[in-house]
Every structure is written in structure tokens, then in C-alpha cells.
Amino acid sequence: MMAVFDTPEEAFGVLRPVCVQLTKTQTVESVEQLQAQLRAVSDSALQELQQYVLFPLRFALKTPGPKRECLTQSVVECLTFVLSSTCVKEQELLQELFAELSACLYSPNSQKPSAVSEELKLAVIRGLSTLMHSAYGDIILAFYEPSILPRLGFAVSLLLDLAEREKSKQIKIAALKCLQVLLLQCDCQDHPRALDELEQKQLGDLFASFLPGISMALTRIITGDFKQGHSIVMSSLKIFFKMVSFIMADEQLERIPQVQPKPAVGHRVAELVVHREAKWVKNTSDKLTLLIKKIVECVAVHPHWKARLALIELVEALLLKCSGSLVSSAGPLLKALVGLVNDESPEVQAQCSRVLRHFADQKVVVGNRAFADILSESLHALATSLPRLMSAQDDQGKFSTLSVLLGYLKLLGPKVNFVLNSAAHLQRLSKALIQVLELDVTDLKIVEARRWNSDGLSASPEPMAVQPWSRMQKRYFRFFTDERLFLLVQQVCRLLGFYGDLYLLIDHFLELYHESVVYRKQAAMILNELVAGAAGLEVENLHDKHIKPSPKELREIVTSILEEYTSQENWYLITCIESEEVGEELTMKQSGLQAIASGAHTYQGASFPAFSKPSATICSMNSNIWQICIQLEGIGRFACALGKDFRLLLMSALYPVLEKAGDQTLLISQAATSAMMDICHACGYDSLQHLISQNSDYLVNGISLNLRHLSLHPQTPKVLEVMLWNSDASLLPLVADVVQDVLATLDQFYDKRATSFVSVLHALLAALAQWFPDTDDLGQLQEQSAGEEGSHLSQTPAIPEKGLENTTTAEDIEQFLLSYLREKDVADGNVSDFDHEEEEQSDPPREDESDTGPDIEPPLPVQVQIATDVMERCIHLLSDKNLKIRLKVLDVLDLCIVVLQSRKNQLLPLAHRAWPPLVHRLTNDDPLAVLRAFKVLRTLGGTCGDFLRNRFCKDVLPKLAGSLVSQAPVSARAGPVYSHTLAFKLQLAVLQGLGPLCESLDLGEGDLNKVADACLIYLSAKQPVKLQEAARSVFIRLMRVDPDSTWFLLNELYCPEQFTPPHPRLHPVQLRGTTGQGSPYAANVLRLLQELQ
């Protein structure tokens, strides 16, 4: 409603009757009438008539005798309305109104609030609040005279009482708000100007009398039931810290004289006045400390984040304003603050970080000796109780404890050295950290997890992670399960490394590392993080003037830790039960030999029955595995810490890491790979391969020196293997250098370590074959080794083209006859000049290459020299009594032949010497060996057919043919399981290989017939399908070599059609093959004959 009456005169005219009415009859109705009229009066008019209007209302309140509550309430509300629209300009009026309003709530006899309705209470509280706001200008300050103390005291205690005891949340909040206003701590806009120093001091003196009452009551409210809601806690906290930081402000207390000036008040009031001298401050501070402790403990775990946020406000205000007077509370206050750094609420976290940063900027802690001491003390106390807390608390408790620890370190910053320099403190802290980080090593899977793919590293590295150490192996700790806890400890260690005296810390933890195997893993973890922290990796620095260690210092420190990590006794730990030999077996690359692989699985399963308890040895092996993993992770960290500088340490660090990359324990090889990724990242290499190839000289150095003590370094061949997989041709000189060492060592340890060396030789030759592909023969060779049927027909131009043509014309027949006659002539010895020329042309052009003067022998290319040296060894090892070695050697031999294929001068003499043992493998060995030997035979056949032809026909073919013939009935009868047996695989391999061999060896007619005879049986439909296929492939090859006789042979077996002579004068032809559809050979022969047409 709009104000209608603007002038006091008009307003008076309207108000007078209702005021008179009210004075006469004090009823709710009259009050309401007054109020209704008041609404029509403008504020300025009302201000003029303030006293006049107030009179009937005050009169109503003051009228002695019992009053109805609803009347009082409406009077108070009306009064409040008037006050809210006007100013109180007279000191006396203010005091009187204050007294009259306060009186509404308590009965004159008792000091307890009288049992009035909630509505009335609320009305009075609002009235008081409005009254204080309506006080005009300076009269409000005059109000706060010592003489007001008793009245103010009543009001204050009344309000506190209401806030504490009332049920209604509304009243509680209103009471607290009002209290705030009453204590001049209101934060609303239209409040009086800022107070000057003197005024502040006066007010402070005055309010000091209430401090005990207020603080205790508020503490009771704050620490009350969480259910009362966060807004009450928030308001109470606000009043608490506003009051305390006002009354106990260092600024004010500094100016308090020791002697109390005589107060200008009566005796009774003077008793109430407090003098804030040193002793009082001390006493009050002690008492406040107790309260603050209670508050902090309670609110820090308040479920509502806003309450915790208010706590931060409290800490900030108290620490900033009362750092001197409340020094004894600094401990709990700081603890509360740092404890909230990792709060679950992001708002709280952010605010907390802001305050911490603010403190650091203001040097609140660092610049204050007392605070630093308190923090050091707290840190020490915490460190002392940390081990106990870590074993007793649950994860949540541990989390907050560790958060506090972290916060202390953050706040102390460089001052943390005060703590660390005391041996006792350092001892406590380190013991606690070591205990927290104790790993649970009872997990069985760690030992069991095996790396199956032995050359996993040779594969291209996975894309680099954005954050090098973001991939972490999952660890299980004895004392906690929450992963966030580990991150906290990590941060703690990093901060220590960042701020602490690095040499001192490293020395200390290295000592612990040495001291006992119990501490070793934890100490290593801590060392890793210390270094990372020292380099400032992921450390939040609050203190700007902190000097980091120089790169050189850091490098020296890392060097010394690395030396420890990779020393014989810390790096070569027992991590698996299996002996070296069994281990070798497990990682051996077994292309398709599942029988052996699964056998190994069951063997392993049997060694750890699932139900048995982890034995002590398994625990210690687990522990060893973890230790190695942690150390590897450390190396990765160090690389990250040093960046490009780490390149200087690669000469000593890369070799051990690579060694572990080939470890059979999954976790270890993973950790090593991840460390290498970190190194790549730090040192600026694009890939693992790049890293390895760029640092091969360092690796070769390690390899060659370790080969001298092979029994101490059995892993050495593995490293060489990995290096070879990752190198390229440019490293040939280095490789050649170390190969000499390898061969020399192999010659020395033929019996014991042949297995690992043979796999090195395999890697070596595979690398050579890859680096120096023989472009001439490569296509042919790949085809040979692929050994698949089908693709050949389309690729290779069939030699006797005419035989495969579809239609036979008269000219063809003529041509055929002519050439037949010519060949017959040649066979008879009638060689014409023309033919001779042609023959010369067809000579391979390579011939003259090898003929270049036998007197000046150019030095052999390095790769050829290596291959000959290796092949030499293979000849000896072919007859090794260990089957696995024989198998591997056959593979190596195969590769040797590939590398030497264009060097007949070197290859042939060696092949000649290798032949007898190879024949032995082919004819008189385990089927597995026969399979491999056959593969070698095929490669050899593809390379030097002429050399092989006679030997093959004489030494091998009869046996092969014999075994094919004798096995045929077995496979014809066998069931589906047969295809998993070695006998089957052997048959298959021989059948698949014979075709290409026949072709490349250019076998004579008689031998071809032997082959054909042996394979014919396998064209039977009774044979397993795969064998039939393979047999068909033999015949397809035979068709190319000699189509006519093959055609004849097939028709002899099964003749699909009757041949009608082209001319009636010719004899009809009758072939021996049956024509009936029932022949088991029908299907295959038909398919083959179709190929021929």
C-alpha cells in the first residue's frame, strides 16, 4: 500500500484517534488499528511522530499487572514496525526501549526466560534486532557504556539461552542473529561505520565480560547434535570466532595498559568490568583452547560441508588475528586446517588450499617462530603416534591422519628441516612411513603370473602414456586397502624430498634399506618418491623461495641409489621356484606345440595346490618380486626426475632394466617395460626400440663383461636377445664384436648353458636374415618356407607350359614331336652349335661373381662371417643330447642357410659337414626333431639343390618314403584324435615338403617315382583330409616336373574315362586304373586330372 499521508500534520490527524484509543483500551484490536493506520503514513512523517506513536505502545507494555500474551506480541510487533521505519535518535529512548523489550521475555522475579509463547519470543528477538539497527549514528556507541553492562548481560544471556534451549530452529537462528547484532558484529550493509582503535578497545573491554559465557554457550551449541542442522552451527561458529578474534585480537591486547584505569561507574557495575591484562589473557586463552579443541574436533567431521567450510573461516580468522594471544590453540587450529586439505567436498578443499596459500604468502607459519615450533611439535607427536594409528584406525581414519601429516609438511615447507635435523624426529617419521608402506606379500598370483611370450619386447611399444607414471602396478598393503592412502603417502614423501635436506633423507633411508630386508621395499618406495619430490614432480609448492637441488647433485644422488638397487645382492633375487632349465622350457617359443605347453601348465599347477597356505618361501619370493618391481619403478622415476640428464646414467641403468624386461615373472617384466617407457619419455627417445638401438654400445659393454662371469649373470644372453630384436643393420659392427664374446663363451660352456646361447644365436641369425635380405632369392625362399599349396600355381610360371594347355592342336603335337626328336638327338650325343649357345645363355649370371680370382680373396662381409661361425657351432650342437637344444639348433641352422644362401663358397662346405648329423635328425630322432630337420632340408633344397640331390636320394628319400608307406595304413584307420598326434604332424610335414623339394632338387625320374609311389596311398579318401590335401600338393608339383608320367600314374590308379583313339587305325588304349566310382582314389585323382587339363 502506498503511503497516503506525507506530512506530519496529516499523519497526526489520522494517528491521534487510534493512539488515544490504544491508551484507553489496551486490546489487540486497537493495536491492529494503529498498525493499519501506520502503514498509510510515510517514513518521514512517522519519524516526526515517533515519540507520539511509541508512547501508547510502551505504555501498553509497561502497564503493571498480568497481560495477555497475544497483546504483548502485537504491541511488540507494532513497535518493531515503527522502529524499522524510523531512527532512534536519543540515547535515553534507546536504553529504555532496550530494557522494555528485554523485559518482555523474563519475569522480573527470575532471570530465566518466562514461559511465553514461541511467537512472542520471536517477536521480541526481532524487535531487539530492529531496535539495534534503528539506533541513529553515534548514539549506538554511547549505548555501549560500562553502565549498560548489567542490562546487556541479561539480554546476551537471554539470547544465548534461547539459542541453546529453544526447540524451534527459527527462534534459535533469530536469537543468534540478534546476538550478533547486539555484539556489533552484524554483517549487514546498513550498519554503522567502521570503528576506530579507541572505540574498538572500549567495546572490547566491555564485551570481554561476556566472553566466558558466550564462548561456553556457543561451544555447547556447536558441539551439539549434528541433527540440529548446519546453519545453527555455522552461525554459532561465526559469532564465536568474531567475538574471540575481536576480544582477543593481538592488535587490541598490545595496547592494554598493565594498570586498570578507574572506571567511571558505580561499584556494582565496576565489578563486572574486565581488564584485559596479561594474566587475564593467559587464563582466557587456556580456557578458550579447551573450547577450540572441542569445536575443531567436532566440526572437522561434521557431515555438512558448509559447517566444515565455516570451520576453515574460523581457523583463518583466529590464526590471523590472535596468533599471539591464542598461541596455545594454534596446534588444534592448524591441525583442523591441514586435515581439511583433502576434504571430500571440492569447495572445502579449494577454500582450504586458498587459506594455506594465503598463510604461506603471509608467512604466518614460517615467519612465526612459535607457530613453526608448534607445527614441529605436532608433526613429531603425529609421527610418534602414526604407527599406532596406522594399525588401529580404519581406512577413513588413516586417511585423515595422513592428510594432517601432509598438511603439516605443506605448511612447514622448508622449515621441515627443523624436524628432520633432530635424529629422534627423523627416526619416528621414517619408522612410521616404513610401517605404513608395509606390503602384503602373501598373494599367490604374483609368483605364478608368468610371461609366456618371451619376445614381447620386440613388438612395437604401446603408445606412451601422457603421464609417465600414471600406470602403476596394483599393490596390496598390509595396513590399508584404500588406494588414496598410498597417494597420500606418496605426496608426503615427495614433499619431504622437495623441502627436506635431500642428502640427509637419502642417507637415512638408504641406511634403512640396508638395515633389514623387512624395511627394504618400503625404503625403496620412499627413496623413489623422495627423488621424484626433489625434482619437483607433482609437488604443490606453497613457498616461493625454495631452492631445488642442482641437476648435478640430483644426478649424483640418483647414481648412488642406482648402484644400490642394481648391486648383485639387491637385483638378482630368487623369484621363482623353477630352475633355469625349466624356466627356459616355459618361455621357449613353441609354435603350435600345444602338447608341451599344456604339460608345463599342469606341472606348474601341481606345484602350488590352490588350497595350500602360502609357504614362507612363496612369501619371500613375492617379497623379492616386489622389491625388484619397486626398484624398477624407481629407475623410471629417477629418469623422470632427471629428464635428459638421465642419459648419462643409461650406461649403468639400461642393462639391468633390460635384463628384467626379459624376466619370466609377469610383474617384473611389466615393471621393467614401464621403467623403459619412462626412460624413453625422459630422455627423448621415440620408442623402446630407439632407446635400445641408440644405446646398444652401453648394452654391449654390459653383455660382454657379464659373459665373462656367466654363472653370476645367467640372464646375459637374454639381454643380448632383446637387444638384437630391437636393433638394426647399422649396429652390425657392435653386434659382431659381442658375437665373438658369445661364441667364445659358448665354446667354454657347451654343456651347461647351451640352451640360452642357442636362443641368442637364433635371435642373432633371425636379425641378420632380416637386416640383409637376399633380394635375389628372397621371393623364392619365402615361398619355400610358406609351403602352402594353391598359391604356387598362380604365381610360378609352370615350367612345361604346354602340358597344362587346355586344347591340344595339331601344331602342338608337331612341336612336341620336334622337340622330342631334338632331345633324343642330344641324348645320343649329337650336339649342335646352336644348342650349345643356348645352354650357355641359360647359365646363371651369378656364376662369374664367385669366380673373381681365387688369389685375392676379399674379406667376407661381417654378417657372412658371423653366419659361418654360428653354423660351425650348429654342426656340433646338432647332436646335442638335449632335444630342446637340438630343436633350437635346427631353427638356427635353417636361418644360417638363409643368410648364406648367396654365398655358396661358404655355405657348401659347411652344408657338407652338417649333412651327416642332419640326416641323423631326419631318419633317427624324435618326431619333433624330424619335423624341424625336414624344414631345414627344404630350405637347403631351395638354396643348393644340386648339392643336395644325390645325398637326399641316397640318405633320406628311402627312409622318408618308407615311413610314409608304413604309416599310411595307421592313418587310414585312425579316428579324429589322430590329427593331434606327432605321427600325423610328421606325415603332414613330409607330404607338404616333398613337393617343393622334388621341384627344387630337380630329382631324376626314378626318384620322382619313389616319391609318387609313397604318396599315392595318401590320395585315398580313407586318409585324413589334411593328408589328402598335402598328397595332392605333391602331385601338383610332380605334374610341373613331369606332367606326362604323372598323368599316366594317376590314370593307372583310377581311370575316369575310356580313351577313344583319334584315328581308327590306332590301337585303343586300356589303362590299368579301375573305372568304377567306388575307388577310394576317385575324388582326388579327378581333381588332379582336372588341374592337368
Place this chain on the structure above:
Amino acid sequence: MAASPLPPPDPRFVLRGTQSAVHALHFFGGAQGQGHPLLLSGSLSGLVHIWSLQTRRPVAILDGHQGQCVTWLQTLPQGHQLLSQGRDLKLCLWDLAEGRNAVVDSMHLESMGFCRSSVLTRGQGKWMLAMPGSGSDEVQILEMPSKTSVCTLKPEADAKPGMPMCLELWQAESSPRPLLLAGYEDGSVALWDVSERKVCSRVACHTEPVMGFGFDSQKARGVSGSAEKALAVWSLDEQQALQVCKTHELTNPGIADVKIRPDRKILATAGWDHRVRVFHWRTMKPLAVLSFHSATVHCVAFATDGLLAAGSGDQRISIWSLYPISSDSSTSSLGHVEHREVGAHALA
């Protein structure tokens, strides 16, 4: 533990990559704040590799001898200058300062022999050079860097010591007169007074050519190796007369080089039997046999910090750290050497 023999000593590390036999080695101390020490190696293929001992990799490769074997390397005390002698009959002076590697001067050698030259610093940027002369038995002395010939030392007509095989210019502390020790083809060692151009003394130490010797000017004592199976220790008395003190029998014949460590505690020999032998210099007690190389060891060198390098026909340079030089160079480290007979077991 006492029963099991110590493992044979290993090289600290091995430098690979010369791709040809190593014939000359020289440590370059990294003085003048140049940082980490360097090792220079000269190879059969005529290249000089400069190795950083920090990264263990070559930092530069000098090619100045037309593919002919580099036989001798020596840095000059002032400036970063290097002298290299090659079988292409050239003596090159290199400027290595601030990463440069250019030939600033070169001289023609007259002798085709294997004799390595020698340098004596004379102060004020001057130095004296002894190198094989034009006559097969002559030694030429030059004033450098002006290249003025000081004199030619030619043995008396009836002496016939053959070609000079190794040279060392030196001067006694008591007198500034330059002296030259020379080992000859006939197995003798002679002391020349350079200023008077005459032989002070000559003594037959070996029956085969002297391949190398080491000389300790403080004790006036030297040790020489030859193609034969013995080392000869000789000394110089006050009258500057050479005399053989004793000979030390070796297992295998042929010593290519002998060097005494700068602290004069131990000496090392480069053996044709692929081994480096280490002896106690005062007592000539054998201390260690270092077997690593797979071909003749052509040269050995000591760094001021005690590191030993050996270069071999197997194209590798092995670096050994044997008996650390104690910080104070008093006699205490000597006792240390005697107590730690690391490699004695390996003596064959």
C-alpha cells in the same frame, strides 16, 4: 671364502667403435675447466678418436693420416693442442680448443720405422721434439713450434745400434739440460745429452729390439720391454751411466708398450699375448694379469687419476680401475698396493 679364488678382474668398461686395431692411446686430462677427461685413441685405419670418458662415446673423430696407422698421440700442455704421428710419415698438430678439430700444422717425417716421438716442454709456449731422423739410426731434435732443427743425434760409426725404436726426452730436476733416452733395434738403451750431442751412456738390455720403455726421472730408473720374454729394469747413476739392475722373466714373449703410472707406484705392460700385466714399480712384484683382449695389446696409457687404458688389435679399448690413487701421494698408498694382490692368482 678364503679358498675360493677371487674372480679375475674386469675392465671398468670397454670402448668399442674404432673398427680397426688401436695403436696409440693418450689421456687428455680435461684441465682448464674443460670438464670431463677425454681419451684419445689412434687406430690402424688412420683415425684418431676422441672419447668422452663420461658418456663413453666418441665426441670427435680426426682424420688426418690418409688411412695410415696412427702410432703416437700427445697433447701439449698449453692450449688444446694435439700431436699425432702416423705411418703416412706425417706429424700433425691439431687444434682441439672449443670443439675445433683442424690440423694447424704438420711436419714430414723421414723415417718409416715404428719409433714414436717424444716431447719436452721448455716453457713460454716452447717445446722440444725428438723424432726419428732421416738416417735410419738417427734421432732428430727440433725446437718447436718454430720447427728449427736443434741437432741430429747419430750414433758413433762403430756402435751400430740399428734404428731407434722408442724415445723419451726429459730433464733432471737438478739441471736444465735436456736429455734423451732412446731404445734401439739391437736391444740397447742409450742416454743422450742433447746439448752436447753425445751419448752419455749405453747399455744392452735386450737381445731383441726395445719396443717400449717407461722412465721414472725421480728415481732415475727405467723399465723396458722388447720382443723377448723379459722386462729389463735399469737405472742411471750420478755419473749418468746406465746399468741394468735386473730383468724380470715373463711367461710369454713380446711387450709392445710399457707405462709407469704418474704416481710412480705401478706400471703396466702391453703384451703380444693379449694381456696387460701390472707390476709394482719399486719391487717389480707382479700384481695382476689383465686378460680381456682377444688380440695383441698394442698400447697402454695411464690417466692422472689412475685409470688405465689398453688398446688392442681386437679393436677394443679396455679401461681399468685397479689400485686407486690415494689422495695424498705419500707412501701410504704404496703399502696399500702391496696388501691388495688382486690379480696375483691370475699370474700364469
